[in-house]
Amino acid sequence: MTMKELHALFLEHPTISTDTRKITENCLFFALKGPNFNGNAFAQSALDNGAAYAIIDEEEFKTSDRFLLFEDVLATLQQLATYHRNYSKARIVSLTGSNGKTTTKELINAVISKKYDTIATKGNLNNHIGVPLTLLSIKEDTEIAIVEMGANHKKEIEFLCGIAQPDFGYITNFGKAHLEGFGGVEGVIQGKSELYDYLIGHNKYVFLNADDDIQKEKLASYTKKMGFSSSDHQYYNIKFLGADPYVAVEVEGTQIQTQLVGKYNFSNCCAAILMGKYFNVPIEDIKSAIEGYRPENNRSQLLSKNGFDIILDAYNANPTSMRAALENFDLMKAKRKTLIIGDMFELGNTAAEEHQAIADFANELQFDETYLVGENFYATKTSLNKFKSFDALKEHLMKNPLEKASMLIKGSRGMALERVLEVL
Incomplete structure (x- = not known):
């Protein structure tokens, strides 16, 4: 056949x-x-x-x-996806990056779907199986497909680009994620930049965060691009108004009040606004789309439980996102702050160094109470409370109930720190 x-x-x-x-x-x-x-x-x-x-x-x-x-069944699935992608009339917007991919994808979809018939990657089905399945969900009337691409080693984004053949692309950032597979930060930059390499090589359109020096430099001489910036007026200007706790921005004289916690979500919102602008979505529709988006699945969710105001960010963690979350928590106004953070996975031989750096940073910030959870954090040299496992933390909290406070809970998915909610 x-x-x-x-x-x-x-x-x-x-x-x-x-x-x-x-x-x-x-x-x-x-x-x-x-x-x-x-x-x-x-x-x-x-x-x-x-x-x-x-x-x-x-x-x-x-x-x-x-x-x-x-x-080969897998190869057949991938080939069928590419065939269908070329059969359909949909334009493909692909995005990758170390942090914020899924939130950014959801925001882009919310904005662009105000004007176009869209489909987008479900959940985080962003690998060599998920990308084909996303492409095969394109219907006859689909105009734009937003395809998230994940990777934990070099050449993976290149391979996914070969399947999806994107018309547009965006990289959220280059962070300390999957260092074990990429072989360090430079490897992360090279691996994620494979999306740029594909788009430039095929003369396709690039969206960029011009506040990111790496992106700005890599795309300096490329002409088929559109970028956003909070300071460089050569690019589409979007102003950061604050994040206490929710991000607020201003664009074209219009203020947008999001339901997203943390300054680190500013660039995610900007990417969606930028693409809305490119695809001629009216600014009032961009505003309503972003203001109506509410994060789920343990991604920077703001919850209230038994007198605690909780930022639950337990879907994933790496050194870059962890530091950003701690910085944001430090800037928030609250009478009392409690921090509970768990191990960051896939860091390879940098794990000890990166966990020590986060432990030191948490110690500098001097929150009212700080709890480190997991074998890597347990091995750090620190005076902070540390526990080798979640069960050890749970036992401690059952005997020593926490005082009511604002709380940040963050860790890699494997730590499942949302279980803290059951203990409060």
């Missing part, structure tokens, strides 16, 4: 499933493989549960014409 023939079949059955627990009637099941599973072995179950066809890559499982045999 050719890719053209598979795509024709996809148009008849435009729902993709890779999980037999989530089969929908008449979908196409792609039998992906993982370290601990072989999707081919579940293909018959997918058909039994309502899938129209199963795409497999092991001939022994082909027992009827409803099994479509290809050399």
Whole structure:
């Protein structure tokens, strides 16, 4: 079967499933493989549960014409996604970066969908499987697709660009994330810049944060670009009005009061405003879209519980985002502040150094109470309260209840620090 023939079949059955627990009637099941599973072995179950066809890559499982045999199921999914991307009329906006990708993607979608029919990456399905699935969700009437791209090593963004073939791109920032895979900060810059490399190489359009010296320098001589800045009037000017606790901005004489906590969300808002401007979304629609967006899934959520005002930012953490969150928390006005932070993952041989730096910084800020959680923070040299595990922290807090305070909770996803809410 050719890719053209598979795509024709996809148009008849435009729902993709890779999980037999989530089969929908008449979908196409792609039998992906993982370290601990072989999707081919579940293909018959997918058909039994309502899938129209199963795409497999092991001939022994082909027992009827409803099994479509290809050399490699994952490669076939990716190739089908690229074929569909070129078949559709949608323009592709891709974004990557160390911090803020998902929030920025949601804001961009909120703004652009005011004028256009859009689709966007769901959740953080931003890898070699998620990007194809996003592209395959493009419908006949989709005008713009916003595709988030994640990476933890070099050449990954380059590969994803080959699949998505973006028309536009934006990099949120270059931070200390996935240092283990990228081999250091320079590796992060090179890896994320693969999006720029693709766009420049194909004469496509670039959006940039002109307050970021790295971005500004890399794109200095490139002409197909539009940038925002809070200070450089060569670029689209957006003014930061404050963040106590919510970010407020001013653009074209219009004030926008967001529901996003922390100055670090300023540039995320600016990117959405900039793209709204480029795509001719009226400023009043940009304002209503951004003011109406409320973060979820443990991403800088502002909560109140039992007398505590809590910033819950427990979806992810790296040294750059952690420092930014602490700086923002320090600037906030509150009678009493409690900090609970957890280990940052994927830092490789820089883990000890980076956790010590954050512990030292937290100590300098002198919050009323500070708790460090996780094996890396436990190994730091500090006078702050530290616990080797969440269970150890929980035991301590059960015996020593916290005083009512404003609280920041932040850590990598694996720390699951949202569990602190259960203890308050």
